Amino acid sequence: MAARRPKNRPRSKAYREFVSEAEEILERMRGDLADLADQRAAKHEADPDLVNRLFRSAHSLKGLAGMFGLDGMSQLAHHLEDVLDGLRLGRVPLNSPAVGLLDEAVTVFSTLTQEMSETSGTVPSDGVAAALVARIELAVRSPADAPVTSDPIGRLSVDPALLRALTEYEEHRLRENLRRGRRIVLVEATFEILSFEEGLAELTKSVREVGEVLSTLPAPGDTPESQIRFSLLAATDLDEAALESTLDLPNARVRTVGAPVARAEDTRGPETTRASAARDNQAESGSAERPGPTDRHTSDRPSDGEPTDGMPGHSEHAGGASELESLKSISDTVRVDIKKLDELMNLVGELVIQRSAIAAIAARLCADPVTSRIGAELSKLHKGLDRKLQELQSGVLEVRMVPLRQVFEKLSRVARRLRRDLAKEVRLEIKGADTELDKLLVEELVDPLVHLVRNAFDHAIEAPVERERAGKSAEGTIRIEASQRGNHVVIEVADDGRGIDPAVVRARAEACGLVSAGEVLSHRETLELIFSPGLSTREQVTETSGRGVGMDVVRANLTALGGLVDVDSTIGRGTRITLTLPITLAIIQALIVGVGGQRFAIPLTSVLETLLVEPASIQRSEGREMLNLRGHPLALRRLAREFGLPEAGSDAKLYVVVLGFGDSRLGLLVDRLDGQQDTVIKPIQGPIQNVRGVTGATELGDQSAVLVLDVSALVDDAVRRREAA
Amino acid sequence: MQRILIVEDSATMRSLLASALTDLGTSIEITEAASGFEALRLLPRELFDLILTDINMPDINGLELLSFVKGNVAYRDIPLIIVSTEGSERDREKGLGLGADAYLVKPFEPDDLRRVASELLAKRREG
Numbered sequence: 001m002a003a004r005r006p007k008n009r010p011r012s013k014a015y016r017e018f019v020s021e022a023e024e025i026l027e028r029m030r031g032d033l034a035d036l037a038d039q040r041a042a043k044h045e046a047d048p049d050l051v052n053r054l055f056r057s058a059h060s061l062k063g064l065a066g067m068f069g070l071d072g073m074s075q076l077a078h079h080l081e082d083v084l085d086g087l088r089l090g091r092v093p094l095n096s097p098a099v100g101l102l103d104e105a106v107t108v109f110s111t112l113t114q115e116m117s118e119t120s121g122t123v124p125s126d127g128v129a130a131a132l133v134a135r136i137e138l139a140v141r142s143p144a145d146a147p148v149t150s151d152p153i154g155r156l157s158v159d160p161a162l163l164r165a166l167t168e169y170e171e172h173r174l175r176e177n178l179r180r181g182r183r184i185v186l187v188e189a190t191f192e193i194l195s196f197e198e199g200l201a202e203l204t205k206s207v208r209e210v211g212e213v214l215s216t217l218p219a220p221g222d223t224p225e226s227q228i229r230f231s232l233l234a235a236t237d238l239d240e241a242a243l244e245s246t247l248d249l250p251n252a253r254v255r256t257v258g259a260p261v262a263r264a265e266d267t268r269g270p271e272t273t274r275a276s277a278a279r280d281n282q283a284e285s286g287s288a289e290r291p292g293p294t295d296r297h298t299s300d301r302p303s304d305g306e307p308t309d310g311m312p313g314h315s316e317h318a319g320g321a322s323e324l325e326s327l328k329s330i331s332d333t334v335r336v337d338i339k340k341l342d343e344l345m346n347l348v349g350e351l352v353i354q355r356s357a358i359a360a361i362a363a364r365l366c367a368d369p370v371t372s373r374i375g376a377e378l379s380k381l382h383k384g385l386d387r388k389l390q391e392l393q394s395g396v397l398e399v400r401m402v403p404l405r406q407v408f409e410k411l412s413r414v415a416r417r418l419r420r421d422l423a424k425e426v427r428l429e430i431k432g433a434d435t436e437l438d439k440l441l442v443e444e445l446v447d448p449l450v451h452l453v454r455n456a457f458d459h460a461i462e463a464p465v466e467r468e469r470a471g472k473s474a475e476g477t478i479r480i481e482a483s484q485r486g487n488h489v490v491i492e493v494a495d496d497g498r499g500i501d502p503a504v505v506r507a508r509a510e511a512c513g514l515v516s517a518g519e520v521l522s523h524r525e526t527l528e529l530i531f532s533p534g535l536s537t538r539e540q541v542t543e544t545s546g547r548g549v550g551m552d553v554v555r556a557n558l559t560a561l562g563g564l565v566d567v568d569s570t571i572g573r574g575t576r577i578t579l580t581l582p583i584t585l586a587i588i589q590a591l592i593v594g595v596g597g598q599r600f601a602i603p604l605t606s607v608l609e610t611l612l613v614e615p616a617s618i619q620r621s622e623g624r625e626m627l628n629l630r631g632h633p634l635a636l637r638r639l640a641r642e643f644g645l646p647e648a649g650s651d652a653k654l655y656v657v658v659l660g661f662g663d664s665r666l667g668l669l670v671d672r673l674d675g676q677q678d679t680v681i682k683p684i685q686g687p688i689q690n691v692r693g694v695t696g697a698t699e700l701g702d703q704s705a706v707l708v709l710d711v712s713a714l715v716d717d718a719v720r721r722r723e724a725a
Numbered sequence: 726m727q728r729i730l731i732v733e734d735s736a737t738m739r740s741l742l743a744s745a746l747t748d749l750g751t752s753i754e755i756t757e758a759a760s761g762f763e764a765l766r767l768l769p770r771e772l773f774d775l776i777l778t779d780i781n782m783p784d785i786n787g788l789e790l791l792s793f794v795k796g797n798v799a800y801r802d803i804p805l806i807i808v809s810t811e812g813s814e815r816d817r818e819k820g821l822g823l824g825a826d827a828y829l830v831k832p833f834e835p836d837d838l839r840r841v842a843s844e845l846l847a848k849r850r851e852g
């Protein structure tokens with residue numbers, strides 16, 4: 001159906017210009033469509049300026065494409081323009097499916113343009129564009145026609161998917177049967193997919209004995225892998241009672257979906273006055289013309305007058321329609337439920353643990369001269385298994401990784417809206433959008449990041465006049481930068497606003513009783529107070545310091561993800577908030593340590609080094625234990641003391657596990673190091689789950705369970721304790 | 726290797742379609758189904774990369790097959806081309822509305838079929 005056109009066209013500078021201009025327009029449209037989608041989601045009226053701008057963009061695209069003889073693209077742009085024109089003039093409602101197709105149209109247009117630029121001017125084939133054009137046409141037409149049409153098919157209370165799959169001829173048959181006043185029934189039955197034909201043939205045969213089979217629609221059964229469900233749409237002269245006695249089908253469900261004329265009232269939802277008036281007229285004239293069916297309908301009332309039956313059908317209607325809408329996207333990726341990935345990850349984790357058990361057995365067998373040969377074989381096998389498992393593990397992990405881009409795009413949208421609402425000139429700079437992170441973490445980052453951007457807009461960036469007075473450019477800048485550092489991802493949100501005044505924070509903290517008047521705090525410790533819950537209400541800090549709104553929530557969110565948040569700020573120059581979090585929460589390498597009779601797992605990503613120290617080298621200062629680590633003081637904590645476990649003798653050598661999280665360091669004193677293992681952290685249920693410093697539990701190779709330490713909480717507590725001391 | 730399923734009740738038309746698509750290259754495997762029912766039975770057994778279907782068939786029609794494919798999470802990402810004698814605008818609209826990726830009218834130009842098919846197969850590969 002696509003219009004024929006020459007396969008190749010002269011490549012020229014002009015094409016490059018077309019491509020670059022089209023890309024510019026498309027970029028603008030993407031932004032505007034994102035805003036439109038927000039309005040649509042919020043069920044607001046469409047902003048007329050926005051729609052008008054979109055319309056003009058489409059118009060320009062159409063003109064450009066037309067100039068270059070790009071028929072497919074020109075057609076697509078023309079349809080885009082049509083929809084937007086309709087929206088602009090109020091002919092197309094904002095919730096029309098056609099509006100939902102605009103995004104896709106822009107994407108298809110972009111792809112075509114990109115193809116052109118990559119092939120330096122080869123005209124892309126426009127099969128996809130043509131298909132989309134047809135869908136837009138369809139989407140524009142159907143909602144406008146539906147309310148005023150007198151088509152009796154629209155009044156049937158069946159899943160619209162079924163009606164959509166009727167061929168023109170089948171539709172004609174259905175209409176004809178309705179016109180004759182026959183009852184329309186839906187017969188549904190589920191069969192095993194491998195042997196459905198026999199059962200279905202039997203069912204079809206029995207239905208044919210009482211009427212005409214109009215359509216047979218297959219659908220996935222309750223267990224879609226092995227079952228298939230068929231919906232037979234049929235027309236019959238029998239009434240419901242007679243039908244039931246004649247059609248004795250144990251496994252099939254029979255439902256009347258339409259008796260003509262008056263039945264229609266039941267299946268219609270509330271509509272505009274004009275439309276329902278028109279319908280009433282139709283219904284009346286219909287009953288006047290057709291005394292026969294109306295009589296019968298009246299006599300059927302007791303069994304047939306079940307408007308509730310029509311209602312679920314009607315709501316299915318809406319659900320079914322939107323579902324179909326989403327199915328239409330031309331996509332060639334497989335969507336996977338994150339839960340399924342979690343299950344896979346868990347399985348891999350369990351395999352990893354069992355592999356460790358095999359390693360332990362192999363080691364035991366090797367150690368004994370009697371079994372050392374078989375032990376060596378097992379250990380060779382184990383090595384092979386280990387390699388493959390690592391590949392599997394990284395494969396599954398990779399699938400979970402998504403770039404931060406989608407979150408950042410959301411932030412741009414938020415920024416765009418804020419720019420408009422607050423009338424502030426702010427530029428949002430984004431770097432490192434390709435940095436990848438576990439999908440679950442990415443989802444959880446949206447709120448804190450939106451919060452930070454909003455804060456920067458709202459409070460940190462000054463009004464243009466104020467900025468100019470301070471010798472800054474009128475336009476403020478918020479810079480968001482993500483980067484990967486080892487097994488962590490660091491995201492910085494920095495602004496060039498007014499900065500946080502530590503004196504104001506301090507005064508506020510004292511007023512709240514968070515710090516006492518005489519207490520000495522470093523600059524950083526003072527700034528960190530903005531994360532304290534007591535300090536986070538708007539009126540308190542906003543005007544003077546420009547910060548403090550819900551920062552405790554940001555910190556809580558990050559901590560829950562095993563991450564940290566830091567702040568740095570200079571008055572008059574700006575503020576930088578740094579979020580540090582692990583790349584994934586799934587499989588981790590852990591260091592197993594022992595204190596007293598207990599073992600604990602520490603995520604290796606947070607372990608900087610381990611040291612063996614003499615008790616004498618531990619120094620005490622102001623009641624805290626410290627270690628001189630190559631000239632720098634390292635705060636120490638005894639793990640045994642944290643959990644109330646018996647401590648090793650005072651002259652015993654101790655191990656120090658140096659933990660690092662963000663810029664903070666902490667030395668954890670333990671009795672033994674028991675090696676490294678791959679572990680899967682599982683959540684704990686019961687009272688232990690509330691114990692601070694514990695993030696979960698894991699199973700070791702010898703199948704014993706140990707607790708996993710929450711390094712961010714331990715480091716955090718140490719910092720706070722230092723502050724408090 | 727990419728797999729194409731052709732659903733068409735006319736054997737002549739099936740072989741015409743198959744031979745046109747065979748020219749796409751050696752890495753194509755074609756499976757033929759003579760009816761919608763046969764297609765329903767084949768779908769769970771093999772992972773297809775493209776489906777071609779006629780509309781008017783004796784058991785279930787092509788639109789019903791299409792509705793089944795696009796309404797099923799396991800299959801809905803398989804691109805589907807309707808190849809039909811129906812010149813009817815209504816059926817064309819319905820097909821595209823149900824999520825068909827392309828619609829070709831018989832008699833079709835083998836070149837057109839190859840172009841659309843290879844476009845959809847390439848997209849599927851990239852995905």
